[in-house]
Amino acid sequence: MTPRCTARRSNVIVNTGAVVGHDCVIGDHAHIGPGAILCGEVVIGAESFVAASATIVPTRRVGARTVIAAGAVVVKDIPDDALAMGVPARCVVHRE
Numbered sequence: 001m002t003p004r005c006t007a008r009r010s011n012v013i014v015n016t017g018a019v020v021g022h023d024c025v026i027g028d029h030a031h032i033g034p035g036a037i038l039c040g041e042v043v044i045g046a047e048s049f050v051a052a053s054a055t056i057v058p059t060r061r062v063g064a065r066t067v068i069a070a071g072a073v074v075v076k077d078i079p080d081d082a083l084a085m086g087v088p089a090r091c092v093v094h095r096e
């Protein structure tokens with residue numbers, strides 16, 4: 001993890017090979033999968049899972065309780081309670 005990153009509370013998992021860029025904020029119980037890349041100023045909501053080798057481009061926000069699928073490239077904000085996959089990532093499930 002690079003400078004000024006914040007794991008908001010605790011129980012955050014950052015897996016092997018994941019990169020967390022500057023000024024990222026990661027919510028409680030979030031899980032950053034192996035090889036995932038959070039570019040600068042990314043926000044990951046609580047209880048979200050960024051799967052293996054996914055990339056979140058700078059300044060994007062991923063909501064709470066959301067899954068970003070393996071290999072996805074997130075170029076837009078993703079809401080709470082979503083499943084997003086693909087390149088560029090699209091929401092395929094969004095629980096209301």
Ligand SMILES: CC(C)(COP(=O)(O)OP(=O)(O)OC[C@H]1O[C@@H](n2cnc3c(N)ncnc32)[C@H](O)[C@@H]1OP(=O)(O)O)[C@@H](O)C(=O)NCCC(=O)NCCS
Pocket residue numbers: 015033034050051052053067068069070071072085086
């Ligand atoms: C997102 C994920 C949870 C979806 O799992 P699932 O609900 O079992 O999905 P399925 O395998 O039933 O696939 C459903 C559809 O999504 C597609 N899909 C699944 N994963 C995908 C991915 N990562 N990227 C793009 N499309 C994907 C499938 O091709 C399938 O498409 P179809 O309906 O057109 O056939 C899973 O693919 C994933 O990314 N898991 C993360 C694994 C990981 O990173 N593990 C590390 C643990 S530390």
